[in-house]
Amino acid sequence: MVYAFLPGKRSGHSAISRRSALIAVVCSLLAWPGLLAWPGPARAQNGQLVALNAEAVLLVDSDGKTLFAKNAEDEHAPASLVKLMTLYLAYEDLEAARVTPEEPVTISAKAARTPRYRMGLRAGAAVPFRLLLEGVAIASANDAATAVAEHLSGDEESFVARMNAQATKLGLAATRFANPHGLPDPNQRSTARDLATLTAKLLEDFPSVRTLLGSRTFVYRGKVYNRRIPLFRDPGGVQALKTGFTNEAGYNLAVAAWRGGHRFLAILLGASSRSLSFLDAQKLLQYGFVQAGLDPPAPERRPSTRRSRPLALPPPS
Numbered sequence: 001m002v003y004a005f006l007p008g009k010r011s012g013h014s015a016i017s018r019r020s021a022l023i024a025v026v027c028s029l030l031a032w033p034g035l036l037a038w039p040g041p042a043r044a045q046n047g048q049l050v051a052l053n054a055e056a057v058l059l060v061d062s063d064g065k066t067l068f069a070k071n072a073e074d075e076h077a078p079a080s081l082v083k084l085m086t087l088y089l090a091y092e093d094l095e096a097a098r099v100t101p102e103e104p105v106t107i108s109a110k111a112a113r114t115p116r117y118r119m120g121l122r123a124g125a126a127v128p129f130r131l132l133l134e135g136v137a138i139a140s141a142n143d144a145a146t147a148v149a150e151h152l153s154g155d156e157e158s159f160v161a162r163m164n165a166q167a168t169k170l171g172l173a174a175t176r177f178a179n180p181h182g183l184p185d186p187n188q189r190s191t192a193r194d195l196a197t198l199t200a201k202l203l204e205d206f207p208s209v210r211t212l213l214g215s216r217t218f219v220y221r222g223k224v225y226n227r228r229i230p231l232f233r234d235p236g237g238v239q240a241l242k243t244g245f246t247n248e249a250g251y252n253l254a255v256a257a258w259r260g261g262h263r264f265l266a267i268l269l270g271a272s273s274r275s276l277s278f279l280d281a282q283k284l285l286q287y288g289f290v291q292a293g294l295d296p297p298a299p300e301r302r303p304s305t306r307r308s309r310p311l312a313l314p315p316p317s
Contacts, residue, residue, distance in 0.1 A: 018031060033165060034071075040045075049282060050287055052283060052284070053276040054268040054269060055071060055076065056070060056074050056270055057071070057268050058267045059266045059288055061292070067288050068284060068287060071195055072196075072267075073192075076189065076190065077249035078175075078189070078269075079245055079246030080140045080245070081245030082180065082181060083136050083244075085166065086149065086159075087136060087137060087209060090129075091208070095206065097230040101126050103128065104128060104129075105129050105151045107126075107127060108147070110145075110243060111147040113143075114146045114225040115142060117245070120223070121138050138227055139218070139225040139241075142182075146180060146181060149200060158177065159180055163177040167194075172198060173194070175195075175312065182246070186276070192269055196254075199267070203256060210239060211256075213239075213256075214240050215240075216239070229278065231282065236259070237285075238255055238256070241255045243277075249270065250271055251270070251274050253268045253284070254266070254267050260294045262294070264285055264288040266284045267283055
């Protein structure tokens, strides 16, 4: 606790008392728990510090080796990263010929009413399955995710049961799905570790999804949907990316980059803004490139040689 020392009537010891009081205040402030304990940068596997905004972070290489982790096992709302599992099951059915890319999907009233973000599906319309997948991956359209789920499993609830069964099969022990799109639900949770595993399996089991997750635009009913994401323009080799956001989750991001025969997979959960999630991803990927010997390490900053000024105390009065 910090106490306020107020001057009283002057006495023969006033100078000493006032100096002692001010010193006591300063010492109390310095000792106050939490005053100087601001969150610092996270520490990488090799002890190197990396300053990141996201609440939970994981960077892994092609072999699944952890290069960097911050709260990677903590449960978090996944937001639209849920759609990675929706895409996994869709590609599984495409590969098994249970559905075809150009197969028409009749949009239900429930799918058309799914809360935003939407691609504007209308109840009763027939939309090619391929176009719905583009809506899920590129526009992160919730109505498209619902339509895909209903088409593949008859209803959303049956599809969610499939999602959870596949999560168990993939070893996603901390993941529970409640819907195919990622809108808030207290029962829907995952971790950076599980989402990295899911993303890696999606890219490995269905390599063609890499093209879909790396696409920037698609057109539906004359409207062009464009992903304006700076990571695609960065020379860091980013070729697959999925974003997610809800007020509960914050800004989430799954990103995969390929350079020099190496794949780097980064998951970021709970960034405070879209731009900061992209900046975190850039930092993580650059860290991975250095660890793989693809880029030289950044020059170390020399500590400042400027001497801090001593605390100025008032002169005796």
